[in-house]
Amino acid sequence: MTALAIETAADDGAVRSTGFAIAANGAYAARLVRDEGGTAAWFPERWTLDGPEPYAVPLPGNQPEEPDTAVLPMADGRVLIHRRIADRHSFALLYPTGPATGELALGAIAAGADAAEADAFTLLPPSPDGSCAYALAVGQDSTALWLVAGGAFGPELVARLKGRCSGGAWLDRTGRMLALDRDLDGRTKAVAVDLERGGEVTELLEITEESNDRLLLADADSGLLLIRSDAPGHDRLGWGVLGSALPVRFPECLRLADAAITPFAVQPGQVLMPESCAVALRIDAAAGTWVGIWRPAGRHLHQLAAPQGWLAGAGLWTPQGVLRLPYATDASPCAVLELPAPPDPAPAPPAPPPAPARPAAAKPVPLGQAPLTGRRPPSGDR
Template identity: 70%
Template sequence: MTACAIEAAVGGDGAARPKKFMITANGAYAARLAGNGEALYTERWTLDGPEPYAVPLPLDQPEDPDAQVLPLADGRVLISRRAATRQTFSLLYPTGPRTGELPLGAVESGSGGAAAELVLLPPSPDGTCAYAMAVGPDSTELWLVAGGAFGPERVAEIKGVCGGGVWLDRTGRMLALDRRLDDGPVKAVAVDLERGGEVTPLLQITEESDDRLLLADPDSGLLLIGSDAPSPGRERLGWGVLGSMRPVRFPECLRPADAEVLPFAVQPGQVLLPESCSVALRMDAGAGSWVGMWRPASRRLVQLAAPAGWLAGAGLWTPEGVLCLPYATESVPCGLAGLDVPEEPPEPAPVVEVCRPVPLGQAPLMGGKSRGGAAR
């Protein structure tokens, strides 16, 4: 259910920079950088009560536009800041009328060949740990930056240049990354954090195609995939099932001619029913952003207007099939709008430009607390 929204932020030099709205995996809390211009501060949203509400977490000085925030399941917010040659990490929390801050430590830039800055990965499903990724020219480091015993610690170094970041289970053990080796194509791989970052192939549609994992639902095994296998040079949105040897499918309805489409939330609780899962999609065109709803079992993409002030690209499904979209306006600074899935009879999904995945069914998600692959 985790998602993030990209908003426009303006730094001191006038350049546009991204601001993210991050939601915990259990949907209880969210966090973002709020404010205008250079007067930025961390803001925590509570989403699991009768009404959503926001708590500002300002400190004595405004936050830098490049700061990154990530909510934890206990209500604290992790903040990552750039400080000279280091990346520092702290936990923020409300304490009376003030903001409490617990420093966690720092990571020196360029450590072990890493890039100059660490990027926070989506909230871990366990709600207590937080991870960051540092991309170097030949390798990628994964760091546990919150939830460890002794401050930030490097947990894995992976050969190749990685991006993305999708959790494959409910325990925070298995992480999918999109990796490029040398000058080859991008392929999604599975990283086992309980086995020292052991890497195994997760998705390959053809040998030459770029195959990225965009979203995954551990309950049903539904995967949302971006690949240029059916249309070289242009990424298409498709779907598959973790642990299945059925082909990846690229429905025509997910290729509108006048908009870009990106999935951001999958309906949870549909155990072993991937074709029944509702998927929320962010749709972007010159006129703005709106919402798409789609199920693998349907031939239709339902398009709906988003609420005014929607933090575009953020939202979460309830198990009952209500899509909750966070929004902020001058009159409602913290709102959550619910959209119901339109009723429609299920139809068999058409197989369009089929490409067979190799080796989705061989992903090493077995044993311990993880699931998928041969364990399915």
């Protein structure tokens, strides 16, 4: 699950929202909402997704929020809120208390503390443990990693990292190994940060020395990694397996003319079976935004219409292969559409083996040193 920077509007323009995010356990989601039909005030809203029907609970504070306020749902139903107040970054946990909103202050990070003077300060996707939340404060040539919820004494500085870091994907189920995209010396490479060893950094992904290699999504169960790299000559979407000795693959079916493809959810529960994982993708083009579903083993991209009012780029898979897409319209202000993953077409009968091809001048090399090993390599090269 990933925190998203999106903004949506209902058909009549009455409701707008930004920053939709889903908790690590999939039980809750949160966003910032503005009701233009009433007070035009921004306020957090929590969605409950694990019941018979999804429902939303408004969590307004004592005063309206700013439109750049960020929210992040925790596994226990509370919502982390990040406010910029003058020269401080302030954090609190919100929760419903009958007709009012309860607020538990977590503390703030003041100017000069590797945060308020940074070029950017962003919350990372929810930690898999469900109780911790982290943020990046990106400076000119370094990045501070902060624990902003789940610590004993308020926000805690976890590590200072060389380079400008972005992204954020969790590599395990415990919330120990965090992958970041680090811009250093003119190249962007994915690195792994060990949070139990003082933020120790190890290389995670290097396809070629000169390429820019970013990690978009990671699935801890299967080890599947979704990657964007310019190693093939221009930016391409590819996949690999954590700890595998096989190279990254860049499927042709994930190349669409005049459209951008961004993965946003991977099917969980496919232990050691990366090729079987269903992957949900957001497809953006001049004609609009819709949904793609793809499996590494299938070599086929299914393209499906998104529900009206889809909170674009948000969604989650069930272990059984059902994609749940949250959407909001005037008639259904809190709703989820369920899409079973379509079966891939039967493979074509084997053709006579082609003549050996001349090796390419530059071939992507395997994933770099990975902090987690012991994954079974996939059965074939897709």
